[in-house]
Amino acid sequence: MPVPSELLDATDAVLEATNQPDEFKSRLRALIRNAAEGGVEDRDVAGLVAAIDIDSDTGA
Amino acid sequence: MQLRVTGWRCHNIRGNLREIDIDLSLTPPRWTLVQMNNGGGKTTTMSLIRAALTGQKLDAETVKGLRPEDGESMGSFELRILIDGRLHVITMYFDYGSGGHSFSTARASEADGGLLDTHALPSEVRSLITPQFAELFVFDGELARKIRSHSSDRASSAIRTLYGIDRLETLRSTIERLLDEQQSRVAAVTQARDKRHVERLNNALQAARQKLKGLEDKRALIVGDCDHAKAERDRINKEIGDRIGQNEEAASELDALEENLRKADLVILGETNELRTSLQSPFLSCPRALGRLQGLSAQLQALQLPEAATAEFFQELADGEFCVCDEKITPPIREKILTKAATFMAADESGVINSMKTLVRTTDEDPARLQQPVDTLVGRIRERHRIKQKLDAKRATYIAAGGEELTALKEQADKHEREIGRLEEQLERLDSTDTTYQLNHGLGWEQNIPKCKAHVAECDERYNTATDTHKLLLQSRIAQKVLNNIETEALSLLREKVRTATNVKLAQLVPAERLEVVRIGSALELSSRNLARKDNVSEGQSLSIAYAFLASLFESANHRLPFIIDSPAVPLDAEMRREVIKVVPELFEQTIMFVISTERQDFAEAFYGRPDARFITLVRGPDGTAEQRDGEDAFKTFQDEDDAPAQNVGEAA
Numbered sequence: 001m002p003v004p005s006e007l008l009d010a011t012d013a014v015l016e017a018t019n020q021p022d023e024f025k026s027r028l029r030a031l032i033r034n035a036a037e038g039g040v041e042d043r044d045v046a047g048l049v050a051a052i053d054i055d056s057d058t059g060a
Numbered sequence: 061m062q063l064r065v066t067g068w069r070c071h072n073i074r075g076n077l078r079e080i081d082i083d084l085s086l087t088p089p090r091w092t093l094v095q096m097n098n099g100g101g102k103t104t105t106m107s108l109i110r111a112a113l114t115g116q117k118l119d120a121e122t123v124k125g126l127r128p129e130d131g132e133s134m135g136s137f138e139l140r141i142l143i144d145g146r147l148h149v150i151t152m153y154f155d156y157g158s159g160g161h162s163f164s165t166a167r168a169s170e171a172d173g174g175l176l177d178t179h180a181l182p183s184e185v186r187s188l189i190t191p192q193f194a195e196l197f198v199f200d201g202e203l204a205r206k207i208r209s210h211s212s213d214r215a216s217s218a219i220r221t222l223y224g225i226d227r228l229e230t231l232r233s234t235i236e237r238l239l240d241e242q243q244s245r246v247a248a249v250t251q252a253r254d255k256r257h258v259e260r261l262n263n264a265l266q267a268a269r270q271k272l273k274g275l276e277d278k279r280a281l282i283v284g285d286c287d288h289a290k291a292e293r294d295r296i297n298k299e300i301g302d303r304i305g306q307n308e309e310a311a312s313e314l315d316a317l318e319e320n321l322r323k324a325d326l327v328i329l330g331e332t333n334e335l336r337t338s339l340q341s342p343f344l345s346c347p348r349a350l351g352r353l354q355g356l357s358a359q360l361q362a363l364q365l366p367e368a369a370t371a372e373f374f375q376e377l378a379d380g381e382f383c384v385c386d387e388k389i390t391p392p393i394r395e396k397i398l399t400k401a402a403t404f405m406a407a408d409e410s411g412v413i414n415s416m417k418t419l420v421r422t423t424d425e426d427p428a429r430l431q432q433p434v435d436t437l438v439g440r441i442r443e444r445h446r447i448k449q450k451l452d453a454k455r456a457t458y459i460a461a462g463g464e465e466l467t468a469l470k471e472q473a474d475k476h477e478r479e480i481g482r483l484e485e486q487l488e489r490l491d492s493t494d495t496t497y498q499l500n501h502g503l504g505w506e507q508n509i510p511k512c513k514a515h516v517a518e519c520d521e522r523y524n525t526a527t528d529t530h531k532l533l534l535q536s537r538i539a540q541k542v543l544n545n546i547e548t549e550a551l552s553l554l555r556e557k558v559r560t561a562t563n564v565k566l567a568q569l570v571p572a573e574r575l576e577v578v579r580i581g582s583a584l585e586l587s588s589r590n591l592a593r594k595d596n597v598s599e600g601q602s603l604s605i606a607y608a609f610l611a612s613l614f615e616s617a618n619h620r621l622p623f624i625i626d627s628p629a630v631p632l633d634a635e636m637r638r639e640v641i642k643v644v645p646e647l648f649e650q651t652i653m654f655v656i657s658t659e660r661q662d663f664a665e666a667f668y669g670r671p672d673a674r675f676i677t678l679v680r681g682p683d684g685t686a687e688q689r690d691g692e693d694a695f696k697t698f699q700d701e702d703d704a705p706a707q708n709v710g711e712a713a
Contacts, residue, residue, distance in 0.1 A: 012551035035227040052535040
């Protein structure tokens with residue numbers, strides 16, 4: 001099912017406020033689109049978590 | 061996803077459902093009105109449609125309760141639906157002897173007819189249509205109350221489900237599971253000596269998590285009990301009010317007192333807010349505080365602080381033989397210190413202290429100024445107390461005059477009130493974050509949810525440090541936090557969108573009252589023309605709010621679902637029916653309405669002559685059977701033997 005535009009807007013707003021690497025941001029956007037279609041793989045989630053820089057910020 | 065109902069069939073089910081087969085064809089009409097007599101099986105049909113859609117197991121008593129009066133041992137219910145144009149037939153088979161039941165699903169699009177001895181709808185449908193969600197479109201009238209109840213969380217939960225926001229929860233739980241798996245892998249290869257230590261920490265963590273779950277389960281039970289007690293108390297109080305209301309003089313006297321009480325509450329609320337704002341000024345809050353601040357300001361002024369202190373420090377430093385870094389202070393260095401002293405003064409701190417000094421010196425605020433509004437407020441509270449006492453006394457008098465039955469009702473209401481108090485106290489013990497309260501009541505992590513959560517976090521931290529998965533833990537927490545923030549933000553945007561659309565419809569449905577949803581939190585919070593917050597609404601208004609909310613909820617969602625409703629107009633007066641009928645029929649692509657004969661006037665009659673409307677009348681026959689008559693003529697002339705011919709709409713409601 002298509003992702004509601006409000007969810008995409010919220011994702012952009014939250015990611016805008018983080019200093020996390022671009023890789024994390026693009027992985028998260030892709031995951032949110034895939035989650036709406038029910039197609040999330042463990043390796044994608046593991047990749048997302050590994051892309052987080054714990055020294056960058058608190059995540060929000 | 062598009063879902064359409066193409067028909068249903070009842071076989072050997074109590075009420076008038078012995079042998080019914082409603083066929084709406086593979087292109088079902090937009091509006092289907094099924095007219096039955098009262099007690100003819102509308103509610104049962106609605107429950108069975110819900111169960112067939114969700115695959116929810118029915119308990120043995122419910123199944124046995126479906127048995128027809130003549131004691132048939134088996135029965136069945138078949139629901140035919142189109143999911144994105146593909147026909148699915150779900151059948152429930154009932155064994156009335158044992159109270160058991162089973163499902164079968166036939167999927168016409170499969171080569172072999174796809175008959176399975178189980179409930180087997182596509183996964184997308186199964187994950188969307190939970191029992192709770194089904195109540196939204198196979199509409200349970202009770203839901204109208206639930207979506208306004210703060211403890212039920214139905215309004216937010218409906219938005220979360222329908223717009224797929226709950227899929228974020230899948231991501232969060234996957235992150236949690238991956239972390240757990242990694243911790244287990246690391247723990248498995250840890251040296252034996254360390255292993256015992258890791259096991260101990262893991263046991264402590266699991267115990268803490270289990271305790272937290274236990275406390276949260278307990279909380280949910282208490283909330284449910286409390287909700288139930290409140291609903292019972294409100295129902296009984298309404299009954300008491302209705303009975304007292306039969307005495308017009310009493311009703312008018314109590315209404316006047318209640319109105320006075322409401323007005324007193326509003327005035328107290330407004331004045332309390334003003335006073336609270338004033339109290340934020342330190343000059344007004346306490347005469348002693350103002351006196352001390354003024355004394356401090358005078359002393360700082362006399363001593364020329366803080367500038368003098370800063371200047372003095374550099375002067376003393378320059379006069380000394382050695383610097384604070386133990387270097388010898390030579391004449392050129394001494395000169396440099398004195399020259400540059402001003403550069404190193406903490407200008408911002410001095411600035412703050414100086415502006416405080418000025419503010420204290422020049423303030424003309426007088427704490428005595430607050431005395432008058434405080435006295436007024438105390439007077440208002442006393443006056444409110446007097447009104448309340450008078451109201452309680454009058455009510456008690458009328459209850460006593462109403463005889464034993466009314467007194468017994470009052471005792472029941474009081475009993476529920478005491479029970480609510482007891483349950484709310486238990487909730488406070490579980491929820492309180494106030495450290496003084498926690499200390500006074502001896503609440504540790506095993507009794508209090510916030511403390512238990514903190515304890516779980518500590519155990520988690522210790523365990524992760526021991527299993528060397530600390531970095532992964534921190535990364536997981538950041539990912540969870542980002543997902544939480546996205547969920548909060550998305551829900552906030554969606555709530556606002558649904559709220560705005562709901563208010564547009566409410567303005568049309570209830571124009572006189574000007575009801576508005578001011579906030580969609582855990583529930584729908586309302587305001588009206590006269591009240592900033594409105595908790596009590598009539599049954600008709602409650603239904604209108606539910607219609608407006610559901611229509612707004614569904615109109616921009618991706619799923620196109622039918623709307624199936626039992627007695628849509630019974631609680632509505634004639635005027636509200638005429639408003640509802642302008643709005644409700646256009647809201648859904650398929651609407652199935654189970655109606656009784658008193659709903660024809662001002663409601664069902666609006667569908668007469670519409671080409672996309674179908675009328676079905678089920679006439680009670682002998683032996684629990686029902687005769688099915690199609691068409692407008694049969695619909696218009698049906699007279700339920702339970703309805704008095706002279707009964708008007710108001711009486712029916």
